[in-house]
Amino acid sequence: RTNVLSLGIDANKRIYLGAQDEIGYMVTNALGQATYQSLNDIIPEEHRGYGLVWRIIAREDKMYFFTNRKILVYEGGQMDAITMAEELIFAQKVNGQFYLQQKGRPLAQLQDGNMRLLPGTEPLAEEEIKGLYSVGEKLIVLTADQGVFEWSEGTLAPWETTVNEAIAGQKVNMGQQLADGKLAVGTIKDGLYVFSPSGEMLLHITKEQGLQNNTIQAIYEDDNNNLWLALGNGISYVELGSDFYYMDARSDLDGSVYSSAIYDGYLYAATNQGTYRAPLHGKQSHPFAFVEGTDVHNWNLTQVDETLLLGNHLGAHTVDGATVTPLNVADYGAWQFIRHPKNPNLLYQGCYTGVYVYEWDGRAWQVLKKLDGYVETAREMIFDEQGYLWIGHGYHGIYRLTLNPEGDEILQIDLYDQSKGLPTNLWNNLFKVQGNILIGTQQGVYEYEPDLNAMVPSAHYQEWLGDTELVRKLVEMPDGSILYIKGLDNFDQIGILREDDTGGYHNQTIPFQKLRGELIPAFESVTFYGDQILFGAKDGLVIYQQDMNRPTATFSTNISRVFCTAANDSLLYGDPGNFAEDTLEADFVQTLEYDHNALKIQYAATYFERSDNVEYRTFLEGFDEETTLWTTATSREFTNLKEGTYTFTVESRNIYGAVGQPASYAFTILPPWYRTWRMYLVYAMGFGFIGLGMMATRRRKLRELERQKQFELHQQREELLRKNLETEQKMTQLQMEKLQSEVDYKSKELATSTIHLAQQNDTVLKAIERIEAISTIKDEAAIKQLKGVASSLKDLIAEESNWEQFELHFNEIHDNFIKRLKTAFPKLTARDVRLCAYLRMNLASKEIAPLMGISYRGVEALRYRIRKKLELSPDDNLTGYILEF
Numbered sequence: 001r002t003n004v005l006s007l008g009i010d011a012n013k014r015i016y017l018g019a020q021d022e023i024g025y026m027v028t029n030a031l032g033q034a035t036y037q038s039l040n041d042i043i044p045e046e047h048r049g050y051g052l053v054w055r056i057i058a059r060e061d062k063m064y065f066f067t068n069r070k071i072l073v074y075e076g077g078q079m080d081a082i083t084m085a086e087e088l089i090f091a092q093k094v095n096g097q098f099y100l101q102q103k104g105r106p107l108a109q110l111q112d113g114n115m116r117l118l119p120g121t122e123p124l125a126e127e128e129i130k131g132l133y134s135v136g137e138k139l140i141v142l143t144a145d146q147g148v149f150e151w152s153e154g155t156l157a158p159w160e161t162t163v164n165e166a167i168a169g170q171k172v173n174m175g176q177q178l179a180d181g182k183l184a185v186g187t188i189k190d191g192l193y194v195f196s197p198s199g200e201m202l203l204h205i206t207k208e209q210g211l212q213n214n215t216i217q218a219i220y221e222d223d224n225n226n227l228w229l230a231l232g233n234g235i236s237y238v239e240l241g242s243d244f245y246y247m248d249a250r251s252d253l254d255g256s257v258y259s260s261a262i263y264d265g266y267l268y269a270a271t272n273q274g275t276y277r278a279p280l281h282g283k284q285s286h287p288f289a290f291v292e293g294t295d296v297h298n299w300n301l302t303q304v305d306e307t308l309l310l311g312n313h314l315g316a317h318t319v320d321g322a323t324v325t326p327l328n329v330a331d332y333g334a335w336q337f338i339r340h341p342k343n344p345n346l347l348y349q350g351c352y353t354g355v356y357v358y359e360w361d362g363r364a365w366q367v368l369k370k371l372d373g374y375v376e377t378a379r380e381m382i383f384d385e386q387g388y389l390w391i392g393h394g395y396h397g398i399y400r401l402t403l404n405p406e407g408d409e410i411l412q413i414d415l416y417d418q419s420k421g422l423p424t425n426l427w428n429n430l431f432k433v434q435g436n437i438l439i440g441t442q443q444g445v446y447e448y449e450p451d452l453n454a455m456v457p458s459a460h461y462q463e464w465l466g467d468t469e470l471v472r473k474l475v476e477m478p479d480g481s482i483l484y485i486k487g488l489d490n491f492d493q494i495g496i497l498r499e500d501d502t503g504g505y506h507n508q509t510i511p512f513q514k515l516r517g518e519l520i521p522a523f524e525s526v527t528f529y530g531d532q533i534l535f536g537a538k539d540g541l542v543i544y545q546q547d548m549n550r551p552t553a554t555f556s557t558n559i560s561r562v563f564c565t566a567a568n569d570s571l572l573y574g575d576p577g578n579f580a581e582d583t584l585e586a587d588f589v590q591t592l593e594y595d596h597n598a599l600k601i602q603y604a605a606t607y608f609e610r611s612d613n614v615e616y617r618t619f620l621e622g623f624d625e626e627t628t629l630w631t632t633a634t635s636r637e638f639t640n641l642k643e644g645t646y647t648f649t650v651e652s653r654n655i656y657g658a659v660g661q662p663a664s665y666a667f668t669i670l671p672p673w674y675r676t677w678r679m680y681l682v683y684a685m686g687f688g689f690i691g692l693g694m695m696a697t698r699r700r701k702l703r704e705l706e707r708q709k710q711f712e713l714h715q716q717r718e719e720l721l722r723k724n725l726e727t728e729q730k731m732t733q734l735q736m737e738k739l740q741s742e743v744d745y746k747s748k749e750l751a752t753s754t755i756h757l758a759q760q761n762d763t764v765l766k767a768i769e770r771i772e773a774i775s776t777i778k779d780e781a782a783i784k785q786l787k788g789v790a791s792s793l794k795d796l797i798a799e800e801s802n803w804e805q806f807e808l809h810f811n812e813i814h815d816n817f818i819k820r821l822k823t824a825f826p827k828l829t830a831r832d833v834r835l836c837a838y839l840r841m842n843l844a845s846k847e848i849a850p851l852m853g854i855s856y857r858g859v860e861a862l863r864y865r866i867r868k869k870l871e872l873s874p875d876d877n878l879t880g881y882i883l884e885f
Helices: 122-126 163-167 459-465 677-774 780-798 801-813 817-824 830-840 845-852 856-869 878-884
Strands: 006-009 015-019 022-028 034-038 055-059 062-066 070-075 078-083 088-094 097-102 107-111 114-117 129-135 138-143 148-152 155-158 172-177 183-187 192-195 201-205 216-221 227-231 234-238 244-247 257-263 266-271 275-281 298-304 307-312 315-320 323-328 334-339 346-351 354-360 365-370 380-383 389-393 397-403 410-416 429-433 436-441 444-449 454-457 471-476 482-486 493-499 505-508 526-529 532-537 540-545 557-564 570-573 589-592 599-605 615-621 635-638 644-653 663-669
Touching (some): 015 055, 062 088, 138 172, 257 540, 380 429, 429 471, 459 471, 599 644, 856 878
Antiparallel strands (some): 055 062, 138 148, 227 234, 244 540, 307 315, 389 397, 526 532, 599 635, 615 644
16 A cells, blocks of 8 residues: 555546556446556566556556556556666657656657657756647757757757746746646746746746645646646645636735726735735736835825826825825825816816815926815716716715816806606716716616706616616726626626627626625726726735636536435445545436435535535425525435435536536435335235224124114114103003092082082071070961071972082092992991091091081991991901091
């Protein structure tokens, strides 16, 4: 086990590795897990022990492994070897051909396994060649310490360019020709250089510009023409294929840039930390240096003829190389400088509290006066073609100042605010494009309409920029195109309206998406320098190269890992050692147990420019109803997935809106053990047995139900009988009650008859008393009284029918008692029967005596006789017997 020193990739993206006496390649299985496959077993025995493999190069269908003594050639599962006569110290492929150098020998070309020395390269025998480039018909040779040579048709000569001067003494370590022909040089002491094919230095990057260190061990150019640098300790990524490059603290430029200018061979930048300058070398600049006396907030740099003016928090200054000279510090703050369009000897400075006028005295600008009448801030100032001075105010609206012909007095001030057509008084920005005064508002671009003396929407610009967003900046470019910035911070929309053949515009938005969130709201600085555009940013300067032929970005989306979150984040797919290789095959479907139905899927795009802003959207077929929205999340989790087959698809989109090749991951979640086909068979058998049992149970229950039904019917019949009996009883009760009512009625009649009888007897008794009373009288009066008694007795006789009525009612009430009594005891006299009837009525002897017209003792004597006739013993109670009879 040794350290890997070299890597190579074939046309099929297989990765080969080289180490000490070891070569092989990486194999990734269907689950994304990488293993190493050694090729030593197929190397002929005599070529083993080949030493350290320090370079691997692919050519056509072959892989070449370079060591100090041998070149191993792998093709179609076979390994051949070429043995070197001398130590091999350099190998590189140029235009499909291998160029080699053996120690102490000139440069050679490998042809059919043989070394062919290049004539004229003998002076290189003692040099250490580090790189080769093809420029036209020439072969450019890069050496470690002796500079760069050109070889053509057997002639070797120094390459007369600035390259030798740039890399002198930097200890060149390697060189590589890039896809667009540029020459990349990696050094040990001074980082990376990039030169044009003609030898012009285009880029120099060191640790100060962001490299982790200055030692370049290897260079790899990706499909998007960006560079990956293997350093002495670490890896760095260089966006060489980008349209932008940055100048910031790595270039000794500190702070946010509010303005920039190219002046006298230097690039100046005004920041919130001070003003800085850097000498220009072509289109590149060296590290920045601080301009003394500017350690405040700096707002503006403006070149007026041969003078560079600086406006900062202290006031106005002139820039003199690395220092500044105060020009006007009477009032704090100098925002801007603008020349009078009709009198070039007048210059106007907008400050925090008004406007100053300067006059050119032939040698320098001198303060003339401060304009009276306007005391508001004047951060944005523009002269129109008529000589009106327009001033933008972020909170009030837009002011228009009418000046006198001399330009040193204000004749009139007009304010154009919401009452004069603007949609709001806030955040209105002032521009001049193609000679027209334009206002950037929160509802698109407005323009001044002289006939209305008001601001109106600009139909021309709102067609292209809309009417719903804040327009922050409009700048007319040197070629007549219009650069615009609109939208709020972090949602910036930046582009260039380039006029097309139809008179309309082509709206170029790519690649300005990269600047989103980097510009300073309300203080956007744009400077044009040749084919470059310099943007002031929150962290330095951003330079856009307009003539950059940006290639179409090609990238893919990879699914790197799949975890089961239900089992302590166990890895289901992917390599635990972070071996990044997309190995998913279209027909691969991973099978997962049901207890692995909670997944976390991680993914990434092979696009590294603003990689934090790469967005992804996903769709899980079999689960999602629609694709998710674009987000920057690089993983997605699912829980409680049901059994079934799923396909997870993920797409990526870079900051420019380009969509990369999608990736898919298919998997099947098995059902839980209790939902497998075996268990369903068990369930079926169980259900069968259960069905049979249920049928038997059902039959048993039916029988029980039948018995229950019969029992219930019996109960119902019993209940019916009971109810019938109750009904009969109730009817009997009713009849009894009716009979009782009749008895009560007849009893009342009987009682009435008895009363009448008692009254009758009383009458008889009275009659007897009267007879007895008159029995001693012998006169007419007595006779008259006797006649009265006779009449009374007649009345008594007339009432004998009452007893018959009484006997009738009594028999009805007492179940024919009298009739039954007479039948049972025929010896009883009518008087006896009458007494028995009264006893049946439970009357006492005292109550009976008057009813029968006898005395109490007579009643008792009669009772005695009746007892004998009834043959009762002395112990028997007559009344009780009568009641029971």
